[in-house]
Amino acid sequence: MNAHDSRRIEEVLGGAGYESASDASEVDLIVVNTCSVREKAEHKLMSFLGTLRREKERRPGLMIAVAGCVAQQEGEALLNKESAIDVVIGPDNIPELPALLRRVEDGAPPLVHTEFDVEAPGFLEPSASLSPALGEVSTYVTVMKGCDERCTYCIVPHTRGPERYRKADDIVDEVAYRVRLGAREVTLLGQTVNSWYEPEDAPSRGGERPSEFPMLLRRIAREVPELTRLRYTSPHPRHLTDSLVQAHADLNVLPAHVHMPVQSGSDRMLKRMLRRYSRAQYVSRVNKLKEVRPGITLSTDVIVGFPGETESDFEQTLSVIEEAGFVAAYCFKYSPRPHTPALKLGDDITPSVKSDRLARLLALVEHQQSKHLRSLVGQKTKVLVEKRGRNDAWTGRSERHEIVHFVGPDGFDLEGALVEVEVEKANKHSLMGRLLQSDDDLFAMQASREVGRIGLEKDRNRRHRLRVLG
Ligand code: 5AD
Ligand code: SF4
Numbered sequence: 001m002n003a004h005d006s007r008r009i010e011e012v013l014g015g016a017g018y019e020s021a022s023d024a025s026e027v028d029l030i031v032v033n034t035c036s037v038r039e040k041a042e043h044k045l046m047s048f049l050g051t052l053r054r055e056k057e058r059r060p061g062l063m064i065a066v067a068g069c070v071a072q073q074e075g076e077a078l079l080n081k082e083s084a085i086d087v088v089i090g091p092d093n094i095p096e097l098p099a100l101l102r103r104v105e106d107g108a109p110p111l112v113h114t115e116f117d118v119e120a121p122g123f124l125e126p127s128a129s130l131s132p133a134l135g136e137v138s139t140y141v142t143v144m145k146g147c148d149e150r151c152t153y154c155i156v157p158h159t160r161g162p163e164r165y166r167k168a169d170d171i172v173d174e175v176a177y178r179v180r181l182g183a184r185e186v187t188l189l190g191q192t193v194n195s196w197y198e199p200e201d202a203p204s205r206g207g208e209r210p211s212e213f214p215m216l217l218r219r220i221a222r223e224v225p226e227l228t229r230l231r232y233t234s235p236h237p238r239h240l241t242d243s244l245v246q247a248h249a250d251l252n253v254l255p256a257h258v259h260m261p262v263q264s265g266s267d268r269m270l271k272r273m274l275r276r277y278s279r280a281q282y283v284s285r286v287n288k289l290k291e292v293r294p295g296i297t298l299s300t301d302v303i304v305g306f307p308g309e310t311e312s313d314f315e316q317t318l319s320v321i322e323e324a325g326f327v328a329a330y331c332f333k334y335s336p337r338p339h340t341p342a343l344k345l346g347d348d349i350t351p352s353v354k355s356d357r358l359a360r361l362l363a364l365v366e367h368q369q370s371k372h373l374r375s376l377v378g379q380k381t382k383v384l385v386e387k388r389g390r391n392d393a394w395t396g397r398s399e400r401h402e403i404v405h406f407v408g409p410d411g412f413d414l415e416g417a418l419v420e421v422e423v424e425k426a427n428k429h430s431l432m433g434r435l436l437q438s439d440d441d442l443f444a445m446q447a448s449r450e451v452g453r454i455g456l457e458k459d460r461n462r463r464h465r466l467r468v469l470g
Contacts, residue, residue: 004140006033016098029063034070038335053084069159090114121164137416139183144190152342165199185229194235214247221251240285249292257401261301265320266313297400299328305354306334307345327372329365373426385414403430417445
């Protein structure tokens with residue numbers, strides 16, 4: 001979400017006449033987009049701002065803006081902590097950035113805008129002539145923002161505000177548009193992406209009607225048949241309904257991988273975290289996915305050292321990693337955050353116990369990942385090629401989301417091609433394979449992609465004229 005917001009910031013600034021600079025010593029403006037999910041990111045921001053202050057002392061014309069969740073969380077207080085800042089904007093205020101910068105340039109004091117757009121939620125449309133994401137093989141489309149959950153450790157409901165949903169028509173249009181411009185894989189984005197409703201259907205807060213996310217997936221599959229892969233992140237297990245499971249059974253465009261944050265394997269911890277599912281419910285829901293899509297892989301998020309976590313709670317987390325068979329996990333030490341309900345539980349797990357548990361958890365995840373990757377050696381897999389690596393190597397993702405490297409023949413641009421590869425070797429975190437496609441196949445793929453690129457250029461020009469006239 002944060003990376004996607006950075007793109008939107010670039011787009012908005014591009015629209016106001018800014019260009020990206022490759023050399024930091026030449027820039028007129030530095031925007032620091034921030035994350036506050038864990039405290040470490042916040043520490044990094046403060047030390048980075050210190051560096052920028054020294055740069056600004058050398059070049060007084062340099063403007064500094066702080067965006068994102070730390071900006072939202074701290075607001076005015078950031079200006080007191082760091083004198084070098086000119087503008088502070090929250091995640092919903094990105095479109096206002098150019099105007100705020102102009103006002104400061106014209107002599108206004110540092111400005112702070114951190115209001116949520118609850119009444120009229122905005123979802124920035126892609127801007128063809130500017131978007132750095134255009135032409136990317138794999139891209140993101142926002143479907144909802146904010147979060148109505150109250151996971152007790154999490155600052156997101158505070159920094160991103162209540163859930164707001166984007167209209168299906170706009171989502172489908174953007175997916176189709178991005179596909180026309182070269183995307184083959186789209187990841188739908190949202191804090192609890194699978195809680196999506198058509199905005200006018202959304203129940204009032206806390207309502208319990210099942211989400212309409214599976215219908216959205218079906219509509220995209222039906223109306224954008226050229227799309228190769230449709231992913232989504234991050235879902236909440238509470239909304240992994242039978243209807244969503246059925247969508248995975250029916251829609252080939254959904255690849256054989258889902259990221260589904262579990263957070264803990266202990267019911268006691270899940271309750272304290274207010275996750276609103278039990279371990280058994282989580283496991284039974286993901287098992288249904290495995291039944292309808294044999295071979296589907298799962299990844300997850302896990303927190304260790306949540307207040308009150310005993311050795312036995314932690315062992316249950318280890319055992320859920322085994323039971324659900326995760327092949328990858330983002331693992332975090334609990335970090336107390338301001339404005340979160342868990343603050344009142346204290347932070348009683350010592351740093352060394354947290355580190356020890358994290359290391360044991362990572363070792364188990366790595367073990368399962370290696371075992372899974374080794375099990376694929378000798379199998380064929382479809383790889384969506386994302387980029388060129390060193391020498392003649394290319395890198396892409398399998399339908400299960402593993403990173404796959406392979407060597408391509410000279411003279412072909414394979415970016416965006418969907419190729420068949422035989423897995424020959426498992427590395428620690430990726431696979432090496434042998435390309436099975438003939439040169440004739442590759443030639444045809446490259447030619448069809450070229451046609452797409454010509455369309456992209458035409459589209460850019462048309463959009464550009466529209467913008468100038470408008
Ligand atoms: N401490 C540690 N990890 C956290 N996460 C969210 N809040 C915290 C916190 N206070 C993790 C969760 C979430 C991921 C994005 O970050 O695992 O799924
Ligand atoms: Fe945070 Fe929970 Fe919302 Fe995810 S679902 S953003 S962990 S409050």
